[in-house]
Amino acid sequence: MPDFTDRQWLWLAAACYLAGFALGTVALLRGRRHSRVAMFLTLAAGFAFQTLGLALRGRAVKGCPLGNTFELFQFTAWSSASLFLVIGATFRVSLLGYFTAMLAAVLTGVSLAVPAWDAAQRTHIFGANPWIELHAALAVFSYGVFGLLALTSAMFLLRNYSLKSKHVGGWFSFLPSILDLDHIGVRLLGAGVALLTASLAVGAVYWVPHPETVNVAKLLATIAVWLAYAVALGLRLGGALPSRRLAWACVVLFGAALLSLAPVNSSRHPPASATTTPPAASEARKP
Amino acid sequence: MSDAPTFFMLGASHHSAPLALREKLALTPEKIATLRGRLGPAAGVRELAVLSTCNRVEFYGVAGATAVARLEGEFCALQGVAAADFAGARRHAAGGDAVAHLLSVAAGLDSQLVGENEIFGQVKDAYAEASAGGAAGPVLHRVFQKIFQHAKHIRTHTGVAEGAVSVANVAVELALNIFGQLDATRVLLLGAGEIGEKTAKAFQSRGAAGITVASRTLGRAMDLADTLGALAMPFWLAPVKLGDFDIVVGSTAAPEAVVTRAAAAAAMRRRPGRPLFFIDLALPRDIEPAAAELENVFLYNLDDLAKIADANRAAREVEVARARVVVTEKAAQLWKQIGPRLAADGGGAQGAAGEASHPPVAG
Numbered sequence: 001m002p003d004f005t006d007r008q009w010l011w012l013a014a015a016c017y018l019a020g021f022a023l024g025t026v027a028l029l030r031g032r033r034h035s036r037v038a039m040f041l042t043l044a045a046g047f048a049f050q051t052l053g054l055a056l057r058g059r060a061v062k063g064c065p066l067g068n069t070f071e072l073f074q075f076t077a078w079s080s081a082s083l084f085l086v087i088g089a090t091f092r093v094s095l096l097g098y099f100t101a102m103l104a105a106v107l108t109g110v111s112l113a114v115p116a117w118d119a120a121q122r123t124h125i126f127g128a129n130p131w132i133e134l135h136a137a138l139a140v141f142s143y144g145v146f147g148l149l150a151l152t153s154a155m156f157l158l159r160n161y162s163l164k165s166k167h168v169g170g171w172f173s174f175l176p177s178i179l180d181l182d183h184i185g186v187r188l189l190g191a192g193v194a195l196l197t198a199s200l201a202v203g204a205v206y207w208v209p210h211p212e213t214v215n216v217a218k219l220l221a222t223i224a225v226w227l228a229y230a231v232a233l234g235l236r237l238g239g240a241l242p243s244r245r246l247a248w249a250c251v252v253l254f255g256a257a258l259l260s261l262a263p264v265n266s267s268r269h270p271p272a273s274a275t276t277t278p279p280a281a282s283e284a285r286k287p
Numbered sequence: 288m289s290d291a292p293t294f295f296m297l298g299a300s301h302h303s304a305p306l307a308l309r310e311k312l313a314l315t316p317e318k319i320a321t322l323r324g325r326l327g328p329a330a331g332v333r334e335l336a337v338l339s340t341c342n343r344v345e346f347y348g349v350a351g352a353t354a355v356a357r358l359e360g361e362f363c364a365l366q367g368v369a370a371a372d373f374a375g376a377r378r379h380a381a382g383g384d385a386v387a388h389l390l391s392v393a394a395g396l397d398s399q400l401v402g403e404n405e406i407f408g409q410v411k412d413a414y415a416e417a418s419a420g421g422a423a424g425p426v427l428h429r430v431f432q433k434i435f436q437h438a439k440h441i442r443t444h445t446g447v448a449e450g451a452v453s454v455a456n457v458a459v460e461l462a463l464n465i466f467g468q469l470d471a472t473r474v475l476l477l478g479a480g481e482i483g484e485k486t487a488k489a490f491q492s493r494g495a496a497g498i499t500v501a502s503r504t505l506g507r508a509m510d511l512a513d514t515l516g517a518l519a520m521p522f523w524l525a526p527v528k529l530g531d532f533d534i535v536v537g538s539t540a541a542p543e544a545v546v547t548r549a550a551a552a553a554a555m556r557r558r559p560g561r562p563l564f565f566i567d568l569a570l571p572r573d574i575e576p577a578a579a580e581l582e583n584v585f586l587y588n589l590d591d592l593a594k595i596a597d598a599n600r601a602a603r604e605v606e607v608a609r610a611r612v613v614v615t616e617k618a619a620q621l622w623k624q625i626g627p628r629l630a631a632d633g634g635g636a637q638g639a640a641g642e643a644s645h646p647p648v649a650g
Contacts (some may be wrong), residue, residue, distance in 0.1 A: 031446075160465070163585050168464060168597055169450065177467035178562060238558030242582040 006060065007112070009053030010074060014108035016046030017077070020101030028098075028171045039097035040088065046104065047081040054078060055113050064137045070118035071263050073111035077104040079144020080151075087148070087184070099151040107147075107281060131202055138199035140224070143257055145192035146229065149185060150254035153247035156181040161243055182243045185250065189233050196226045221260040228253050290351035293587075293629060294426055294622075296385035297355055297377065298345030304376035311368050314339040315417070315535035318365060323422065325361050332358055334424040336431070338392070340409050342399055345378075347389055349426045349629070355379070383622035386430060390614045393438035395447060402447040402603045407438060429625055437617040445613065446606035450599030452478055454482070454592045455489035457599070458566045461592075462490070462534055465562050465585060474498045475532040476517075477525055477545055479507040482568050483538030487515055490534065499532070501525040503539065522590050526550040530557030537565045537573025544575040551578035566592070 004012070020042040054074060057065040065071040084100040111117055155175055155254035162172035175181075200222065207214045232249050235241035241249070299312055314322070326332055331354030338345045346358060359377070363370045380388050391397045393410045414431040417423040423431070444449040451457040459469075466472050474495050476487045479502040487498050498517035498591045502508035505521060512519040520528065529535065529550055539545055546565070551574075554563060562582075565575040567588040579586035 163461070163464060164579070165590050166587065166595070168595060169602070173450075173464075175464075177463060178465050180467040182560065236560070243560060244507065244582055 004052075006053045006056035007118075009056065011112060013046045013050035013053060014105060014112055016042055016049060017081070017101050017105035017108055020046065020097065021105045024095070024098030024101060028174070031170065033174050034098060036097070039101065040085070041087075043081055043097060043104070044085060044102055046101075047078070047085060050074065050078050050081065050108070064133050066136045066140055068118055069261065070111045070114070073107045073117070075137075075140045076143045076147055076258075076261075077107035077111075079141045080104055080107075080147040083144060083148050087188075087219050095155060095176070096148075096151065099155060100148065100235075103147055103151055129206060131206055135199050135203035135206070138195050138202065142192045142195035142199060145161065145188055145195060146250070146254050146257055147248050149188040149192060152181055152185050152188060153250035156185060156243065156247040157251070160247070178243075185243075185247065186233075186236060189229065189236070189246075193226070193233050194228050196229065200226055221243065225253070225257045225260055228256070290353050291630075292331070292349050292351045292354070293354055293381050294347075294349055294385050294430060295379070295381045296345060296347050296388050297359060297379050298338070298343060299373065299376040299378065300343035300345070300397065302397070303378060308368070308372060308376055309344070310319065311317065311366055312373070313341070314344055319416070320420075322361060322365055323420065325365065326358060330354055330357050330361075334412045334417070334427045336427055336586075338410060338413040339365075340406065343392070343397075345392070345429065347385070347430075348422075382620055382626060386434070386622050386625075387614055387618035388470045389430065390434050390437055390441075390618050391611070393434050394441040394610060394614065395438075396441075396607055396610055396614065397488070400452055401600075401607060402442075402449070402452070404442075404448065407435075407442075410438075420427045426625060426629060430621065433617075433621050437613075437621075440617075441610050441613050445610040447603050447610045450602060450607070452596050452600045452603065453489075454568070454589070454596060455486045457592045457595045458486050458536070458587070459489045459493050459605065461566075461585070461587060461595075462564055463493075465564050466533060469493050469495045471496055472533040473530070473531065474534045474536065474600065475520075476500045476511075477522075477524065477535065477537045477573055478502055478539030478541075478569065479504070479511040480538045480568075483536050484511060484515070486536050486566065486568065487517070490536075491515065492649070495534070503541065529554035529563075532563075533561070534564045534566065534572070536568065538568040539573050540569070541573060542571060544571075545573040546575040546578065547575045548581070551575075551584055552581055555581055555583060568592075 020039055023038060023042060024034045054065050054071075055073065061067055061071075066075055066076075080100055081104050084096060088096050088100070156178060158172065159175045159178045159181060162168050162175065164180065176184075228249075232241060232246060232253065236246050295577075299308070300311065304312065314337060319339070322337075323335070326335075329348055335346060335348035335350075335358075338347065339626065348358075350358065359373070360370065367454045378388075388397070391409075393403045393407055395404065395406050398406050410431075414423065414427070417427060451460045459617050462469060462472065469490060472490075472495050474487060474490050474497070476483050476498060479500060487500075491498060493613040498512075498515055499518055499520050500508045500512045500515070501520045501522045501524070502511070503522045505519065508519040508522070511517070526546060530553070535546065537545060551563065551565070562583045562585060565578060565584065565586040567586065570589065574586055574588075574589060576586065576588075578584055
């Protein structure tokens, strides 16, 4: 295996995601369906490279790599890709691979293109408490689920537009049925809310006895995101939120959730044991 | 054409024969058996498959020129068609050209409705009939089996078969875009007219879970329900029960809308999260256009469906040129394999591989 640094593996992953996006775009421009196998393999390769990169980064920072905006974006993209590899194969949702490749390419590409987001790597940010690490990992993984939900919601809105406006030909014909997209959306919403709830529950076990360690802005941002998604799920299950409005809500909420990562990240108080390392000194390699 | 046996095609289709002549030329299975009996082994037709559909009667086989002429004569005599009438409409091709023609036919490129799927099954049936009767030999086996592979390739890798081109099938495709699959969908047919019946049958053939017919004349609704194996319902009940159905096909002759926006809204309240698809095939329209403004309600009228069918038809035509390139290439490859063997076997390999690029020779 080549002796790449974590960022080099992550660049490779971004290139794979971009290749998947290009593959789908070219197919759509030619009025053809992209090869499902080629898309799956491209995303699987990107996922594998990203896993290697994040694993190296995890070793370097002595924990789950969630210590700065760069790592949060990378982890969210990784979660979305991993979910696609499961859901895409199970549900055979056409175009989901294309949209996942687009999301992952944007998240990884932007995070790599903004050096300031990775200017400082914090090690030992979770101290010696594995529960906090689990809390953070679950929370960011749920963001990956919400990312995929935003994609299926966008696909729902496109399909709804095509059917309402009676433009069903061209690349609209490659979209899944509106009912399938709705069902997948509700399942993803349920899964995302469950993961975020579990994350908050795990975090609460630690923070309730130590409220002084919790930043109010972070707490409010996290609860607001959780509450918004939970309310959307409740309304949908109660039949009070029609599918199209739910889809819009999921797209908007994911944007808000991504924006909330910044205050959540900047509000962290590193534990006493946490240290900050400039990236040049900490570029991780396979030991 | 020399008298050495080669692979040939002889027949007439909608391209050259008017409907009145095609009616006379059509062969029933019994007549095919009679024709085979009349030809007998001494006629020189080594192998023979007969494709008889509403748009074409075509013979594919292995024979020399004299034997083909005898086949033509026997066929005209059996059908009571003047030889001159048939000669005016007939198409004849040999060697690679005949292979290319058969591939065009099986792929749906030669059909009246380009890309239609039914012809593929009919070619398969013709081959099966020839095989069962012992009329297919090594050449027909090889040609037909390869033709089936290539025809599938063409249908899959070009757009000649993409998109529905009839109103009923467009409606079914739209329903699939909404519901994904139809095995859990319930269809309500308003009116017992012919177009509604065709659409209902199209849904049935794609596995719709249940069909209910409501007509202003209950007797007609019950008759059609019997034909379709469906249920009948009093007409006045239809707007009330609307929410129980996923797809509503309107085809009544009612002077006013049968389903109002208010009725559709009430139906949607009974089925939160589940779409409702209205197909309005009636003139004047059965479904109030304002119903389309409701969330999760999709309304398509006859014009909408016809526009989509026309667009699909135009898209298929564009793909035909691409498909013809594949036909030429595959037919040439196949004839390259078969021609020399046929020649070595005592037959004259008519039509070199390159000849397949020419269109079949019209008689």
